[in-house]
Amino acid sequence: MLLLSSDEETKKNKLYFYDLNLKGNYKINDKNRMYISWYLGRDVFEYDDLFGFNWGNRTFTLRWNHLFSERVFSNFSFILSDYDYELGQYSSAAGFKWTSDMSDIKIKADFTYYPNTKNMVRFGVNGTFHHFNPGLAKGTGDETIYNELKMPESNALEWAGYISNEWKPLENLTINYGLRGTIFQNMGKSTVYNFEENYEKIDSTTYGSGDIYNTFYGLEPRANFMYALNSKSSIKGSYSRTKQYIHLASNSTAGSPLDIWVPASPNINPQLADQFALGYFRNFFDDTYETSIEVYYKDMKNQIDFRDHAELLLNPEIEGEFREGNASSYGLELLVRKQTGDFTGWISYTLSKTEREFPEINDGKVYPASYDKPHNVAIVANYELSRRITVAANWVYSTGAPVTFPIGRYEYGNMIVPIYSDRNDYRMPDYHRLDFSLTYKFGVNKEKRFKSELNLSIYNVYNRKNAWMINFYQDDQDPTVTKAEKVYLFPILPSLTYNFYF
Amino acid sequence: MKQLLLLLTVLSLSLASWSQNKYTISGHVKDEAGEDLIGSTIYVKELNTGTVTNAYGFYSITLKEGTYQLDYSYVGYETQTRKIELSKNQNINITLNEASKTIDEVIVTAERKNSNVIKAEMSTMKLQAKEIKKIPAFMGEVDIIKAIQMMPGVQASSEGSSGFNVRGGSADQNLILLDEATVYNASHLMGFFSVFNNDAIKDVKLYKGDIPAAYGGRLSSLLDIRMKDGNMNKFRANGGIGTVSSRLTLESPIIKEKGSFIISGRRSYADLI
Numbered sequence: 001m002l003l004l005s006s007d008e009e010t011k012k013n014k015l016y017f018y019d020l021n022l023k024g025n026y027k028i029n030d031k032n033r034m035y036i037s038w039y040l041g042r043d044v045f046e047y048d049d050l051f052g053f054n055w056g057n058r059t060f061t062l063r064w065n066h067l068f069s070e071r072v073f074s075n076f077s078f079i080l081s082d083y084d085y086e087l088g089q090y091s092s093a094a095g096f097k098w099t100s101d102m103s104d105i106k107i108k109a110d111f112t113y114y115p116n117t118k119n120m121v122r123f124g125v126n127g128t129f130h131h132f133n134p135g136l137a138k139g140t141g142d143e144t145i146y147n148e149l150k151m152p153e154s155n156a157l158e159w160a161g162y163i164s165n166e167w168k169p170l171e172n173l174t175i176n177y178g179l180r181g182t183i184f185q186n187m188g189k190s191t192v193y194n195f196e197e198n199y200e201k202i203d204s205t206t207y208g209s210g211d212i213y214n215t216f217y218g219l220e221p222r223a224n225f226m227y228a229l230n231s232k233s234s235i236k237g238s239y240s241r242t243k244q245y246i247h248l249a250s251n252s253t254a255g256s257p258l259d260i261w262v263p264a265s266p267n268i269n270p271q272l273a274d275q276f277a278l279g280y281f282r283n284f285f286d287d288t289y290e291t292s293i294e295v296y297y298k299d300m301k302n303q304i305d306f307r308d309h310a311e312l313l314l315n316p317e318i319e320g321e322f323r324e325g326n327a328s329s330y331g332l333e334l335l336v337r338k339q340t341g342d343f344t345g346w347i348s349y350t351l352s353k354t355e356r357e358f359p360e361i362n363d364g365k366v367y368p369a370s371y372d373k374p375h376n377v378a379i380v381a382n383y384e385l386s387r388r389i390t391v392a393a394n395w396v397y398s399t400g401a402p403v404t405f406p407i408g409r410y411e412y413g414n415m416i417v418p419i420y421s422d423r424n425d426y427r428m429p430d431y432h433r434l435d436f437s438l439t440y441k442f443g444v445n446k447e448k449r450f451k452s453e454l455n456l457s458i459y460n461v462y463n464r465k466n467a468w469m470i471n472f473y474q475d476d477q478d479p480t481v482t483k484a485e486k487v488y489l490f491p492i493l494p495s496l497t498y499n500f501y502f
Numbered sequence: 503m504k505q506l507l508l509l510l511t512v513l514s515l516s517l518a519s520w521s522q523n524k525y526t527i528s529g530h531v532k533d534e535a536g537e538d539l540i541g542s543t544i545y546v547k548e549l550n551t552g553t554v555t556n557a558y559g560f561y562s563i564t565l566k567e568g569t570y571q572l573d574y575s576y577v578g579y580e581t582q583t584r585k586i587e588l589s590k591n592q593n594i595n596i597t598l599n600e601a602s603k604t605i606d607e608v609i610v611t612a613e614r615k616n617s618n619v620i621k622a623e624m625s626t627m628k629l630q631a632k633e634i635k636k637i638p639a640f641m642g643e644v645d646i647i648k649a650i651q652m653m654p655g656v657q658a659s660s661e662g663s664s665g666f667n668v669r670g671g672s673a674d675q676n677l678i679l680l681d682e683a684t685v686y687n688a689s690h691l692m693g694f695f696s697v698f699n700n701d702a703i704k705d706v707k708l709y710k711g712d713i714p715a716a717y718g719g720r721l722s723s724l725l726d727i728r729m730k731d732g733n734m735n736k737f738r739a740n741g742g743i744g745t746v747s748s749r750l751t752l753e754s755p756i757i758k759e760k761g762s763f764i765i766s767g768r769r770s771y772a773d774l775i
Binding site for chain 2: 015016017018019020021022023024025026027030033035037039041043055056057059060061063065067069070071073075077079080081083102104106108110112114115116117120122124158160162163164166168171174175176178179180182220222224225226228231232233234236237238240242243244245246247248250253255256257259261271272273275277279281282283286287288290292294296298300303304327328329330331333334335339340344346348349350352353354369371372373376378380382390392393394396398401431435436437455457458459466468489490493495496497498499500501502
């Protein structure tokens with residue numbers, strides 16, 4: 001494990017992160033208030049001044065709350081958002097630098113109109129300018145051995161307008177109905193590769209700066225209802241349609257800092273989902289215990305996957321690696337929650353199934369999504385033993401994730417070639433883990449301003465070796481024997497934190 | 503047909519009520535530090551109806567002329583009751599006090615805590631930063647995303663990952679907003695920690711479906727993270743020293759009860775490897 005190794009060689013490595021949040025607000029008068037928020041976060045990895053890799057997000061929000069009248073609340077926002085990374089080797093003549101970034105500029109106006117106790121109307125408009133610079137790698141030294149490799153930059157405009165009304169026709173019935181309209185436009189300057197049906201590149205088209213070369217439209221109805229059976233229980237239902245115009249190109253389920261976002265384009269359709277949900281909500285013991293049961297069904301179109309062995313990094317023709325298909329998910333969710341008193345926490349259970357079907361993946365056969373884990377349990381508990389001592393624990397359980405395994409092999413010449421199962425045909429072992437913490441507070445009985453606490457957290461209390469990966473390899477002595485090796489990440493891990501307040 | 507008639511009658515009644523003498527009670531609901539309380543409930547006893555504060559702690563409710571009792575409540579805070587003679591528009595700002603444990607039992611009866619039942623909103627779960635802080639922390643780092651991963655309908659993408667899957671959606675189908683700005687990559691150190699410093703956060707709400715029409719652009723969920731505004735009344739500092747990182751947060755009024763700021767920093771140690 002990287003974090004805990006004490007190898008001499010790894011002492012040359014540096015790996016750290018930092019982040020900074022800053023926010024200010026000012027009330028000009030009863031009708032106007034300004035907010036400014038800023039975030040900066042960065043991860044830095046360095047190897048002995050030879051190799052560097054850093055990545056991070058930046059966000060900025062400027063908001064102006066304005067009351068047009070006591071019944072009309074509005075908020076105007078100016079928002080910037082950015083994610084970028086840079087890695088390189090700079091010191092030698094044969095150095096290189098690889099950069100990638102994406103950034104958004106967004107303006108937004110949101111209004112809420114409160115005409116009476118029976119209606120609440122929300123409406124607004126917003127526009128976002130996206131800039132994508134997915135990847136550029138080039139040599140830095142005088143005698144560079146690298147050719148410049150550049151993925152085409154592009155821009156997009158994303159517009160949205162919406163209106164919704166929360167309507168209470170009866171004392172025990174509320175109906176929320178709304179509509180969101182979206183427009184997504186690809187904008188130059190950019191180069192778009194054209195592909196034939198087998199995803200081989202034919203040619204490319206270059207668009208000038210500011211040229212709109214492709215437009216998608218979408219209408220997204222959203223609705224829900226709440227019908228109160230009495231003051232303790234209700235039935236709720238909802239329908240929503242959602243659209244997504246930018247996609248993350250990622251080879252792994254966990255994601256990596258190198259992953260890039262790719263916009264919908266002439267080659268990639270926007271994703272679309274329709275979700276239906278129904279729920280029963282019931283409180284017990286004077287509303288101290290909140291419970292709910294929800295069932296949902298979600299139908300997803302134009303889902304994204306990638307061809308086998310897809311090249312997603314520094315590939316100018318990355319759009320040719322995308323494959324589109326459909327997915328569906330349905331499930332049942334239970335929640336029991338207690339938010340007040342000495343004892344707080346929740347228990348959640350989820351039963352679900354998620355399947356995908358892509359014409360060009362798994363021979364067109366339906367396969368479980370790599371995050372299809374039918375059973376999920378989480379128990380989160382916190383107990384204040386006394387004013388000084390608080391203990392907490394959580395236990396999580398989930399069915400093992402689906403995985404593709406080699407199921408056989410054949411010899412080709414003197415090579416042994418594995419034969420793989422259908423996609424996600426096997427499952428990893430089930431995952432479960434218990435965490436525990438104890439917090440001891442100092443100075444609770446004194447009227448002093450300075451207070452502090454010591455927290456002991458133990459991760460993976462019963463030291464379960466949860467499989468993170470299973471590798472298969474040939475035995476050194478006998479290549480006809482294939483061995484499996486389980487890799488796990490974290491054993492039992494205690495940690496201490498000291499917090500202070502004044 | 504009967505239902506349709508009923509619906510039309512109700513609709514015309516609600517329209518007819520527009521013409522009567524109506525006044526508006528509006529304002530903000532805050533806690534003792536002057537932080538806006540998002541989603542606190544305002545309940546009008548006489549009409550058995552109410553409203554909730556928006557993301558800026560603002561509420562507005564328009565009623566016919568008359569006398570009303572308004573209950574202001576928020577989970578973990580003492581309920582406050584106001585009797586109001588409504589004959590003109592009124593601005594009422596409320597400061598709720600955190601419920602101390604000793605009187606917790608008393609207020610249970612007075613408070614209207616069933617908002618989770620009667621709100622026209624489902625498939626959501628909200629956590630306050632102080633609840634997240636109570637959960638055992640992986641290597642001492644309190645982490646919003648790790649708390650989200652334990653909600654029903656949400657799964658961790660893999661162990662030690664800041665990715666999560668909501669109702670069968672992929673990890674890139676979550677819209678993560680920090681004070682309304684999109685965060686494109688929520689991971690520190692390959693995902694072992696998330697980019698959100700809990701000390702700077704007020705609360706977090708996850709929508710697994712039934713996403714309000716105001717939000718879009720992602721298929722599966724909205725994770726709405728709101729930063730603290732900063733203490734409006736006095737200078738406050740807090741910090742921590744952990745196994746992985748150290749933190750420091752300062753908050754202070756700029757002009758008392760008019761403006762404030764918060765600055766919060768966190769840095770892990772350089773020799774983590």
